[in-house]
Amino acid sequence: MKQLDRALEPYRAARKEPRPSKGWIRAIRQALGISSGELARRLGTSRQLPLQLEKSEAEDRITLKSLRAAANALDCDLVYALVPRTDSMQELIENRARSEAKNRVLGVEHSMALENQAVGRIDEAVETETQRLVRKRTSR
Incomplete structure (x- = not known):
């Protein structure tokens, strides 16, 4: 990376x-x-x-x-690249992981709320899931 x-x-x-x-x-x-x-x-x-x-x-x-x-x-070279809009690939990976983690956590929280089993502490759960996804994606 x-x-x-x-x-x-x-x-x-x-x-x-x-x-x-x-x-x-x-x-x-x-x-x-x-x-x-x-x-x-x-x-x-x-x-x-x-x-x-x-x-x-x-x-x-x-x-x-x-x-x-x-x-x-035209005696030129074509220079081609995909450049992340973030400052680094690590930041791009973390942003994507956080978005995915938030969707997963909110989905689980919603299902649990329907069954009166909501846990709360969504921010902590999102951060934990984000770190898990980042580790998974950067260990390849």
């Missing part, structure tokens, strides 16, 4: 940078002064494909394969 956190560290700052409104393909192509026809030639495709790729990227419909091909044609 710590190794994954270290590997993701360089990407954390990048996640805060917005994508150009018309996408990276168009932004890089225009910055390099390459026409869509030239990009088509580099891709070995029709003149329409680069424009379709630019549109599909801007609309979040592009495939990684197509994005990688466009990057290669």
